[in-house]
Amino acid sequence: MDRAGRPNQLFRNLNAKIASIPMVLTAVVIFTGATLWTVVYSFTNSRLLPRLEFVGFDQYERLWSSSRWIVSIQNIMIYGTLSLTFSLVIGFVLAAFLDQKVRFENTFRTIFLYPFALSFIVTGLVWQWILNPEFGIQSVVRSWGWENFVFDPLYNQSLVLYGLLIAGLWQGTGLVMCLMLAGLRGIDEEIWKASRVDGIPVWKTYLFIIIPMMRPVFITTLVLIASGIVRLYDLVVAQTSGGPGIASEVPAKYVYDSLFLRQNLAQGFAGSTMMLLTVLIVLIPWAYLEFGGKKRD
Amino acid sequence: MTDTALDIRASAGSQARAEALTGPNGPKPRPIISPRNIMIYGTLFVVSVYYLLPLYVMIMTSVKGMPEIRMGNIFSPPLEITFQPWVKAWAEACTGLNCEGLSRGFWNSVRITIPSVIVSIAIASVNGYALANWRFKGANIFFTILIFGAFVPYQVMLYPIVILLREAGLYGSLTGLVIVHTIFGMPILTLLFRNYFSSLPEELFKAARVDGAGFWGIYFKIMLPMSLPIFVVAMILQITGIWNDFLFGVVYTRPENYPMTVQLNNIVNSVQGVKEYNVNMAATVLTGLVPLIVYFVSGKLFVRGIAAGAVKG
Structure with missing residues (x-):
């Protein structure tokens, strides 16, 4: 096409290159540069300001001996x-139900998905209110006559995670359902006909034929939920602020607090590097499965 | 009595015969x-x-x-x-010493969301178009980094971006936050546009090139008018995403520029004063209202947006 004159490799397709400058800058400066910067500075003893005084793995030792971090990780x-188990199971079951040619499918889908449009802050605050022992579910059940009914997950150290889970599932399961439904709709009708002819019960068809066929959908959903879980922050801040005590602390909050509240930069960097490591552990096998097999693209 | 019973049986029989004559139509009817x-x-x-x-x-x-x-x-x-709680939440609720209500956060969020949506979509659509139709050497490497970057926890990049913004004199300002939203919206939007533009028939592009249209000519005269639905999807994705953001708002802006979500959290979770639950809930509804309206108005396009966001190409 452009064999006639070839002035310079650099100026070929110049407009496309100019249009890609923001992408290149983001990829190189932010996603690569900033990430490496954080990893490097996690080996220093920076406190109020970043300083390049290397202290080896000290920050990591301190991190893993901090009870707050251990609790966060647990x-x-x-x-x-x-969250992964329940949202996959509930999401799939809801999608399978909606796939039975039910009436009002659109209404049900709209209802299941609307929380996903809301922010984690709104989600956290609503559930904080519903789970409030003085006014919420506990007090309502007590007013029905069960005077000793106790349901105060947000004020109980051993139950607080389940309080978060109720809110988190409320917000996120709709998305999983939607993805699963799209996956189910992608399955060929013939498969169903064949299994019906062979007299295979419906649940067996789902378990042994449909779910294995939907592997890509499951993997994508898994990666999506997992990367969301690692980032879990807003919900905790809004619903429990990490309490009671430190019972609902999470790594993302530990990092934020170290960086911006406790002037302990390097601790924050070490914590975030650990988060990055976790993501890589999830991501690399996935990328290998997804792109490793085929040579193209 | 026996007569009527016989009657019923007879009529049932004739009905069955009629059905047998016409043959079964469609799937077996299921009882409701x-x-x-x-x-x-x-x-x-x-x-x-x-x-x-x-x-x-x-x-x-x-x-x-x-x-x-x-x-x-x-x-x-x-x-x-x-409706007193709504009025109070909008105009009088306090965060710390400031008692202007949520209205300030609302307008901040508007001033953050509108430019962020426009800038991020403009950049990402041109970028996706370049990736789909004007491939150059190395483009895919940067694109792969971009997609992988979408999975890196934000916490890893928070502080270096603080330094970059401070050096540029933008730390704490709304402009800085707009840049941050543009950066973090880029992976998903670029992917969205790249996939969409790749799915358009290539003959269109080739015909335009034969007619002498250049990079921008094809973009503005052919691609843009043909891809309005995907622009709407991108807008829905970005409006809800940016409006609901909390982390970037709290990290990169000063208190007077806090977006609505941050202010809402400060109002509801403030420790001083008597808790006014009705005001808190009114404030919560107000904050959720914009994304909810977007959701209910957009309907199927919202689903398409998140599906496009979720299923990687």
């Missing part, structure tokens, strides 16, 4: 496992 | 009330109640007076409807 593991 | 349907609709109904409950409680609480809240139960409808 919390995110428990919350993450439960 | 069957165990299967009861289970499906029952479950969907129960789950719907769980999903709608918070919205209901939020609105009901926000139109009750405080005495009624203290006396009654949060699920009961108000005996007396009052």
Whole structure:
């Protein structure tokens, strides 16, 4: 096409290159540069201001001996496992139900998905109110006659995570359902006909035929939920502020507090580097599965 | 008595014969009330109640007076409807020493969201177009980094961006926050536009090139008019995303520029003063109102937006 004159490789397709400058800057300066910067400074003893005085793995040792960080990690593991399991199961079951040619499908879908349009702050505050022991569910059930009914997850150290989970699932399951529904609609009708002819029960068809066929959808959803869980921050801030005590602290909050409230920069950098590491552990196998097999693209 | 019974049987018989003559049409009809349907609709109904409950409680609480809240139960409808909490939440609620209500946060959010949406979509659409139709060497490397960057926890990049913005003299300003939103909106939007432009027939692009149209000519005269739906999807995605943002707002702006979500959290979770739950709920509804309106108005496009956002190309 452009074999006639070739002045300079650099000026070929110049407009496209100019249009890509923001992307290149973002990719190089922010996503690569800023990430590396944080990793490097996590090995220093920066406190109020970043300083390049290397102290080896000291910050990480301090991090892993801090009870607040340990609690944060335990919390995110428990919350993450439960949230992942429940949102996948509930999301899939709801999608399977909606896929049965039910009436008012659009109405149901609208209802299940609307919380996803709301921010975590709004979600956290609403559930804080509903779970308020003085006025919320607990007091309502007590007024029905069960005087000793206790349901105050947000004020109980061992239950607070489940309080967060109720709110988190309320906000996020609609999305999972939507993705699953799209996946189910992508399954060929013939599969269903074949399994019906063979007399396979519906639940078996789902479990052994449909779900394995929907593997890509499940993996995408999994990666999506997982990367959201690692970032969990707003919901905790709004609903519990990390309390009672430190019972609902999460890593993202630990990092934020170290960076902007406790003037302990390097601790924050070390914490965020650990978060990055977690994401890589999830992401690399996924990228390998997704893109490793095929050579193209 | 036997006559009528016979009658019924006879009529039933004739009906069956008529059906047998015409043959079965369509799938086997299912009875409306069957165990299967009861289970499906029952479950969907129960789950719907769980999903709608918070919205209901939020609105009901926000139109009750405080005495009624203290006396009654949060699920009961108000005996007396009052809009005082809404007025108070909008114009008088306090965060610290400032008592201007949520209105300031609302206008800040408007001033953050509008430029962020426009700038991020403008940049990402041109970028996606370049990636789809004007590939150059190395473009895919940067694009891959961009997509992977979308998964890096924001916490990792928070502080270096603070330094960059401070060096540029933008730390704390609305402009700085707009830049941050543009940066973090870029992976998903670029992906969205790249995939959309790649799906358009290539002949169009080739024909325009033969006719002598250049990079910008094709973009403005052909691509842009053809892709209005995807621009709407991108707008929905960005408006709800940016309006709901909390972390960037709290990190990159000064208190007088705080977006609505940050101010809402400060109002509700402030420790001083008597808790006014009705005002808090009114403030919460007000903050959720913009994305909810966007959601209910946009309908299917919203679903398309999140599906496009979720399913990677």
